[in-house]
Amino acid sequence: MLNNFWYAVEHSQALATKPKSVVLMDQEIVLYRQSSGEIIALENRCAHRGTALSGGWVEESCIRCPYHGWKYDYDGSCTEIPANQPGVSIAHRAKLRAYPIQEKYGLIWLYFGDLPAQDRPSLPPLPAFSNPNWRTVRGEFTWDGHYTRVIANTVDMAHAAFVHASAFGRKEKPRIQHYELEQEAWTARATIHFKTKPAHFLKLILGNSPPDGSITSSFFLPNITQVYHRFGNIEFILFLAHVPVSNEQTITKWLHLRNFVTHPLFDSFMKRDVAKTFVQDNSVVKLQPVGPVPKLRDELHVPSDALELAYRKLREQYQTTPIAGKS
Numbered sequence: 001m002l003n004n005f006w007y008a009v010e011h012s013q014a015l016a017t018k019p020k021s022v023v024l025m026d027q028e029i030v031l032y033r034q035s036s037g038e039i040i041a042l043e044n045r046c047a048h049r050g051t052a053l054s055g056g057w058v059e060e061s062c063i064r065c066p067y068h069g070w071k072y073d074y075d076g077s078c079t080e081i082p083a084n085q086p087g088v089s090i091a092h093r094a095k096l097r098a099y100p101i102q103e104k105y106g107l108i109w110l111y112f113g114d115l116p117a118q119d120r121p122s123l124p125p126l127p128a129f130s131n132p133n134w135r136t137v138r139g140e141f142t143w144d145g146h147y148t149r150v151i152a153n154t155v156d157m158a159h160a161a162f163v164h165a166s167a168f169g170r171k172e173k174p175r176i177q178h179y180e181l182e183q184e185a186w187t188a189r190a191t192i193h194f195k196t197k198p199a200h201f202l203k204l205i206l207g208n209s210p211p212d213g214s215i216t217s218s219f220f221l222p223n224i225t226q227v228y229h230r231f232g233n234i235e236f237i238l239f240l241a242h243v244p245v246s247n248e249q250t251i252t253k254w255l256h257l258r259n260f261v262t263h264p265l266f267d268s269f270m271k272r273d274v275a276k277t278f279v280q281d282n283s284v285v286k287l288q289p290v291g292p293v294p295k296l297r298d299e300l301h302v303p304s305d306a307l308e309l310a311y312r313k314l315r316e317q318y319q320t321t322p323i324a325g326k327s
Helices: 147-155 200-206 264-285 303-320
Strands: 005-011 020-024 027-033 039-043 057-059 062-064 078-080 101-104 107-112 135-143 181-183 187-194 213-220 224-231 234-246 249-258
Touching (some): 005 027, 020 107, 135 264, 147 213, 181 303, 200 234, 213 303
Parallel strands (some): 005 234
Antiparallel strands (some): 005 107, 020 234, 027 039, 101 107, 187 213, 213 224, 224 234
16 A cells, blocks of 8 residues: 555445454554444444444444443544553553544545645545536455556446447457556556447437547556546546555445436446446456556556556655655
8 A cells, every 4th residue: 555645435325333454555544433423433443352343333422342341532542441440541552553534525534644734645636426416336355366456447448348238349340549648756658549439328418429429547556547538528436445455455435427317317327337447447357466556667558558658657756755745
């Protein structure tokens, strides 16, 4: 994992009154809502016997361990040990790591690092989320691969012709035009144009004479990718938060935003189409080696890989030199 970045880790609506565990590269973190509604994130282990606090319960701003009732405050400090006699002090070591949290776009973002608030990277922009003319649906998908492999897949410009040939890919026209990269401190994007081959529900919307399409793919370190499609006046966005569970598993918390047929009755069609696309992508992700993408010099690359290479170069850069402030 990259340090000093915000990780989107869960949908806000998934966290109600009960604590919930999330896993980041085999590290368990417990999320819970205080009575005020604010989200708290702590190590998901009691300092006493390592019991998962996600099996406990919330009392106002605190969380209780289900084993011996140890009580932890929002900053990770243990404030009560019920078995102690009056006057027995609580050891300084009875303290858990606490993580800063934000909620935005209906997602919970956890800060993994040690920079002061003013120096932390900003969250990716998503203006369509607050646009009343757009409709958002959300879901999740589990991949059989490391999150860097999943990110590489979602920004790859050349795989659709083959992986998605049965849907929107054109196997007879696999050539990718030259495209320009737009790159900033921890993000990059690129756009290509193509002859549309609508599939699934989009085929009903665009008909038999669809307009030419364009796709803008972006990544935002550490775990966000975005795919923006446009077909004339028809637009939709896939905003993807790839949660790094382990070397062999990634869970993507996704948002699908659209500016067409915005009635809720059509949400199920959109969810189905997203799931079909991910199933096809996962069929090749799981065929790749276990673990993170290797160093650049260890694989071959071609011009159509430019956006993926930009991601991998930035990732290598921040692995060796974590950010020390805003760029």
